[in-house]
Amino acid sequence: MEVIILPSSKEIGALAADSIEALVRNKPNAVIGLATGSSPLPIYDELARRHTEEGLSFAQASGFALDEYVGLPEGHYESYREVIRREFTNRVDVAAENVHGPNGSSQDVEAACQAYEDAIKAAGGIDLQILGVGTNGHIGFNEPGSSLASRTRIKTLAEQTRQDNARFFDSIAQVPHHVVTQGLGTIMDARHLVLVAFGAGKADAVRDFVEGPVSASCPASILQFHPRATVIIDEAAASKL
Numbered sequence: 271m272e273v274i275i276l277p278s279s280k281e282i283g284a285l286a287a288d289s290i291e292a293l294v295r296n297k298p299n300a301v302i303g304l305a306t307g308s309s310p311l312p313i314y315d316e317l318a319r320r321h322t323e324e325g326l327s328f329a330q331a332s333g334f335a336l337d338e339y340v341g342l343p344e345g346h347y348e349s350y351r352e353v354i355r356r357e358f359t360n361r362v363d364v365a366a367e368n369v370h371g372p373n374g375s376s377q378d379v380e381a382a383c384q385a386y387e388d389a390i391k392a393a394g395g396i397d398l399q400i401l402g403v404g405t406n407g408h409i410g411f412n413e414p415g416s417s418l419a420s421r422t423r424i425k426t427l428a429e430q431t432r433q434d435n436a437r438f439f440d441s442i443a444q445v446p447h448h449v450v451t452q453g454l455g456t457i458m459d460a461r462h463l464v465l466v467a468f469g470a471g472k473a474d475a476v477r478d479f480v481e482g483p484v485s486a487s488c489p490a491s492i493l494q495f496h497p498r499a500t501v502i503i504d505e506a507a508a509s510k511l
């Protein structure tokens with residue numbers, strides 16, 4: 271695992287964007303794993319800027335979201351499908367039909383999760399997966415206790431995560447209890463993992479997954495087993511290393 275410490279979220283976004291730009295220039299039909307939450311926003315801002323100002327094209331690329339809430343109505347402002355459209359894919363030239371997300375409103379969740387795994391495989395696997403980390407060490411929505419070999423499936427959110435994500439909703443009561451998420455095994459299949467984190471609120475999680483034991487109680491620690499994991503953080507997030 272390579273850990274890079276930079277002064278600001280803007281520089282973190284720019285460095286992660288460099289990896290994505292290099293990938294897309296080298297392999298125009300690259301498959302990018304897309305994360306939500308606030309951490310990837312500087313990456314998306316920078317990629318959108320490079321698209322507009324420098325002609326960086328995603329016309330042949332495709333994207334797969336990490337996770338999705340269960341039970342939000344289609345088109346809900348906070349559904350991750352909408353967030354990814356708003357924050358990234360609508361700002362670049364990726365084709366709408368090449369942007370995928372797990373289906374959180376299927377009647378047959380198990381079949382929908384399997385279909386998502388199949389779709390990732392059919393696309394040739396994920397070249398670069400963008401990740402944030404939860405304050406409790408989750409990646410995607412793989413909460414502490416998740417199997418290190420897990421695949422896309424339904425999960426119950428930890429109370430901590432519902433509290434953390436309540437800021438995106440009018441009240442905590444509106445935060446769904448269930449989600450579908452790529453599993454840790456699914457994430458580990460990506461050829462390059464780029465995890466970004468900033469702010470003191472992430473310092474405990476960063477210390478635990480970078481320096482602690484590999485353990486299901488800190489799902490992000492699985493990155494220690496990945497042959498190509500890049501962790502880009504600011505001083506505050508690195509303060510307990």
Ligand code: GLP
Pocket residue numbers: 305306307308309310336337401402403404405409410411431435
């Ligand atoms: C969310 C998402 C994760 C994200 C994490 C951190 O619940 N499911 O993909 O990495 O929590 O969010 P943030 O970047 O807003 O701190």
